Amino acid sequence: xxxxxxxxxxxxxxxxxxxxxxxxxxxxxxxxxxxxxxxxxxxxxxxxxxxxxxxxxxxxxxxxxxxxxxxxxxxxxxxxxxxxxxxxxxxxxxxxxxxxxxxxxxxxxxxxxxxxxxxxxxxxxxxxxxxxxxxxxxxxxxxxxxxxxxxxxxxxxxxxxxxxxxxxxxxxxxxxxxxxxxxxxxxxxxxxxxxxxxxxxxxxxxxxxxxxxxxxxxxxxxxxxxxxxxxxxxxxxxxxxxxxxxxxxxxxxxxxxxxxxxxxxxxxxxxxxxxxxxxxxxxxxxxxxxxxxxxxxxxxxxxxxxxxxxxxxxxxxxxxxxxxxxxxxxxxxxxxxxxxxxxxxxxxxxxxxxxxxxxxxxxxxxxxxxxxxxxxxxxxxxxxxxxxxxxxxxxxxxxxxxxxxxxxxxxxxxxxxxxxxxxxxxxxxxxxxxxxxxxxxxxxxxxxxxxxxxxxxxxxxxxxxxxxxxxxxxxxxxxxxxxxxxxxxxxxxxxxxxxxxxxxxxxxxxxxxxxxxxxxxxxxxxxxxxxxxxxxxxxxxxxxxxxxxxxxxxxxxxxxxxxxxxxxxxxxxxxxxxxxxx
Amino acid sequence: xxxxxxxxxxxxxxxxxxxxxxxxxxxxxxxxxxxxxxxxxxxxxxxxxxxxxxxxxxxxxxxxxxxxxxxxxxxxxxxxxxxxxxxxxxxxxxxxxxxxxxxxxx
Numbered sequence: 033x034x035x036x037x038x039x040x041x042x043x044x045x046x047x048x049x050x051x052x053x054x055x056x057x058x059x060x061x062x063x064x065x066x067x068x069x070x071x072x073x074x075x076x077x078x079x080x081x082x083x084x085x086x087x088x089x090x091x092x093x094x095x096x097x098x099x100x101x102x103x104x105x106x107x108x109x110x111x112x113x114x115x116x117x118x119x120x121x122x123x124x125x126x127x128x129x130x131x132x133x134x135x136x137x138x139x140x141x142x143x144x145x146x147x148x149x150x151x152x153x154x155x156x157x158x159x160x161x162x163x164x165x166x167x168x169x170x171x172x173x174x175x176x177x178x179x180x181x182x183x184x185x186x187x188x189x190x191x192x193x194x195x196x197x198x199x200x201x202x203x204x205x206x207x208x209x210x211x212x213x214x215x216x217x218x219x220x221x222x223x224x225x226x227x228x229x230x231x232x233x234x235x236x237x238x239x240x241x242x243x244x245x246x247x248x249x250x251x252x253x254x255x256x257x258x259x260x261x262x263x264x265x266x267x268x269x270x271x272x273x274x275x276x277x278x279x280x281x282x283x284x285x286x287x288x289x290x291x292x293x294x295x296x297x298x299x300x301x302x303x304x305x306x307x308x309x310x311x312x313x314x315x316x317x318x319x320x321x322x323x324x325x326x327x328x329x330x331x332x333x334x335x336x337x338x339x340x341x342x343x344x345x346x347x348x349x350x351x352x353x354x355x356x357x358x359x360x361x362x363x364x365x366x367x368x369x370x371x372x373x374x375x376x377x378x379x380x381x382x383x384x385x386x387x388x389x390x391x392x393x394x395x396x397x398x399x400x401x402x403x404x405x406x407x408x409x410x411x412x413x414x415x416x417x418x419x420x421x422x423x424x425x426x427x428x429x430x431x432x433x434x435x436x437x438x439x440x441x442x443x444x445x446x447x448x449x450x451x452x453x454x455x456x457x458x459x460x461x462x463x464x465x466x467x468x469x470x471x472x473x474x475x476x477x478x479x480x481x482x483x484x485x486x487x488x489x490x491x492x493x494x495x496x497x498x499x500x501x502x503x504x505x506x507x508x509x510x511x512x513x514x515x516x517x518x519x520x521x522x523x524x525x526x527x528x529x530x531x532x533x534x535x536x537x538x539x540x541x542x543x544x545x546x547x548x549x550x551x552x553x554x555x556x557x558x559x560x561x562x563x564x565x566x567x568x569x570x571x572x573x574x575x576x577x578x579x580x581x582x583x584x585x586x587x588x589x590x591x592x593x594x595x596x597x598x599x600x601x602x603x604x605x606x607x608x609x610x611x612x613x614x
Numbered sequence: 615x616x617x618x619x620x621x622x623x624x625x626x627x628x629x630x631x632x633x634x635x636x637x638x639x640x641x642x643x644x645x646x647x648x649x650x651x652x653x654x655x656x657x658x659x660x661x662x663x664x665x666x667x668x669x670x671x672x673x674x675x676x677x678x679x680x681x682x683x684x685x686x687x688x689x690x691x692x693x694x695x696x697x698x699x700x701x702x703x704x705x706x707x708x709x710x711x712x713x714x715x716x717x718x719x720x
Contacts, residue, residue, distance in 0.1 A: 035621055066635050067621070069635060069699075070623065070625055070632060070635065085638070086637050150701075262664075263641055263689075300627065301628075301666070446626040446629040446640075447626060447628075447629045447641070448642075449629060449641065449642040449661070449663070483641075483642075483663070484663065484664075485627070487687045498697060499642075500661060500682070500684075501642060501643075501644055501661040501684060502660070502684050503644070503684065508643075508644045511684075532687055533687075590642070590643075592640060592641075592642045592643075
């Protein structure tokens with residue numbers, strides 16, 4: 033039997049949702065009939081709008097999809113202005129204030145507290161400036177990710193940016209691919225550093241060479257069926273296909289259609305293509321693609337460059353794109369650390385001005401929730417680096433600041449079990465003040481995800497934290513499972529969950545003790561990931577050793593039962609009414 | 615039989631049970647269960663992580679739940695567990711501290 037969501041999608045879905053959305057926006061939130069709200073909220077996702085959680089009735093998260101994280105000159109200012117004007121609600125975040133933008137692990141932007149009545153004006157402003165929320169959420173082609181500095185990166189094998197643009201233009205608003213069984217996440221990478229993180233996407237194109245008519249041609253190997261969610265992490269699997277850049281769109285469309293026609297529409301937990309690849313195996317995926325979905329002979333797999341991957345590997349050069357790096361044109365890109373990806377609207381506007389003053393005005397977003405200012409000439413570099421804003425958004429931050437990634441959490445999200453972003457900020461500050469990494473270790477990634485949906489990509493971090501509950505002195509408290517030793521690279525590895533249900537106030541102490549053991553027992557020059565790999569789970573569990581410290585956690589209680597975790601009167605019965613339509 | 619049809623749904627990718635178009639039962643609570651099939655603890659202390667399905671048995675609304683016992687660490691999907699009752703069209707959730715018993719047959 034098809035699910036409720038499939039039934040709703042079969043009635044209205046895709047581009048046509050927009051007219052209904054605008055009609056509801058004009059007539060007011062209350063014009064959505066009570067018994068149709070869930071159906072409409074599900075559909076609004078396709079246009080990038082997610083109704084916030086219980087207690088925040090009438091407010092939406094809006095996701096803006098920026099392909100490959102590229103914000104053309106002027107676009108970051110538009111985002112900042114929209115955040116400043118519209119992303120304000122009844123709750124004030126004690127760390128980030130009243131209006132802010134979140135940069136996500138899939139190179140998109142999220143704004144909160146958006147009112148339905150403001151949506152048409154926001155869409156108009158976005159679209160006038162070449163930005164869109166279309167298919168940012170929902171069961172379709174999501175924002176396409178990759179190495180954000182594609183086309184500029186001196187480490188590039190092939191420029192993936194034209195390919196990504198073509199895919200975006202072909203599959204956004206394309207009725208044939210608008211209604212898939214579940215989300216469809218695509219990564220296209222042209223650089224040799226692995227920064228597109230293809231392994232954790234539904235569909236990945238990775239740089240590879242193929243001998244065609246006696247000549248080495250640069251194109252992409254194709255992998256299918258990666259993803260981290262639901263306690264069922266999978267790495268994308270090689271399907272023995274190499275594709276030339278001008279045929280990427282055909283192969284991507286073929287695989288998207290294969291998923292559309294063969295994915296499970298009766299069980300959303302089993303719907304992602306990773307489960308179809310489990311069931312079929314890569315060979316059958318290839319055969320079906322060849323026989324039914326493309327009209328040319330597929331090439332077999334090419335020679336990849338995975339041995340050169342460094343991004344998020346836990347060792348070697350360039351684990352992220354923070355800092356000053358060479359561009360192919362002789363200028364520089366400067367990666368700035370945005371702790372947990374959240375930036376106040378005023379800072380967004382300041383950064384947009386700095387990007388225009390020192391660079392071309394272009395800004396790009398990485399999959400580690402950071403921003404990159406591109407096209408900064410050598411002559412302007414020192415002055416740019418001296419700007420006061422960069423004291424906070426540093427190109428050379430503490431490893432604990434640099435390595436922190438966090439999802440949205442119970443502040444706004446229905447799925448999360450625990451509060452995340454503010455907690456991760458507090459963790460990072462405490463670790464920076466209290467813990468030293470061993471000499472020579474300058475990368476340490478800690479990812480905090482509120483639940484098994486894994487939006488913070490916890491399984492590919494040195495230390496993976498995942499929302500849980502436990503009892504402390506008999507009372508339920510927020511807790512975190514601790515996983516260790518995850519990372520990408522030539523031989524990607526998911527974290528091993530070695531310690532379960534650590535009360536949140538004991539997590540910083542646990543990480544401090546873990547790092548102390550690592551420092552004392554590591555072999556010379558050994559990376560944390562290698563250190564984890566040569567110990568068994570019991571040994572690692574002993575290293576974690578949870579402990580109370582002077583770290584205090586103000587959100588130990590069940591933040592899910594609040595209307596907003598940081599409100600003075602946070603009880604559900606104190607929740608604000610839906611915003612009045614104006 | 616009960617006069618009024620009760621609309622039941624699992625929403626938000628398993629985060630909520632909706633009763634008559636209102637989100638009523640959330641994940642991330644701790645439930646005490648008598649669930650010998652799930653783990654060997656005398657009482658399972660279950661973190662509710664995800665609702666798999668929702669149904670009714672007479673006036674009782676029941677759900678199958680993915681979760682983990684925080685006492686022993688066992689994970690799994692439960693049988694049908696009562697989450698509340700519908701009476702006169704109104705839904706009342708079972709007290710959070712109650713011990714819930716997995717129904718044997720369905």
